[in-house]
Amino acid sequence: MRLRVEFTTEPFDLDEPPGHALVAREVIAGARLDAVDVGPFGNTAEGEESAVLTAVADVLRRTIDAGATRVSLQVSVVGPGGAGTGERPAGGGEGER
Numbered sequence: 857m858r859l860r861v862e863f864t865t866e867p868f869d870l871d872e873p874p875g876h877a878l879v880a881r882e883v884i885a886g887a888r889l890d891a892v893d894v895g896p897f898g899n900t901a902e903g904e905e906s907a908v909l910t911a912v913a914d915v916l917r918r919t920i921d922a923g924a925t926r927v928s929l930q931v932s933v934v935g936p937g938g939a940g941t942g943e944r945p946a947g948g949g950e951g952e953r
Contacts, residue, residue, distance in 0.1 A: 857937045859908040860891075863929035864898045865919045876924035880915055887911035904937055 865876045873881075873896075881894050889903035889911060901911065912929065919927055 857905050857933055858902060858935040859905055860900065860902045860932045860934045861908050861912055861929060862898060862900045862932075863912075863915060863927060865924040866926040866928075867924075868897075874923065876919040876922040879918045879922040880924075883911060883914045883918055887914070902934060 863880070865874075865880050867874065869877075880899060884892055884894060884899060884901050887901070887903070887910065888907040889901040891900070891902040893900045901908070903911070908931065912931065915929075916927055
């Protein structure tokens, strides 16, 4: 399935991007994601489920290590995946993986 992640890191600095924000940009730029939009007040990217979830875990780890005191994020399902993408069958619940 395809996912969209939207996230921000804090604290903000309006004069120059803080280190944790630069790290977040680096993670997203290096991930296998598309539809990437990096901005001063938030970041958005889309991709296949495994790529998005890997990037989210990396963003959390690395931005906190770089000084972020808060990481706010939202992950949304935006569409089905293609063959071989790990798409779950219809009706599959947590216990059916």
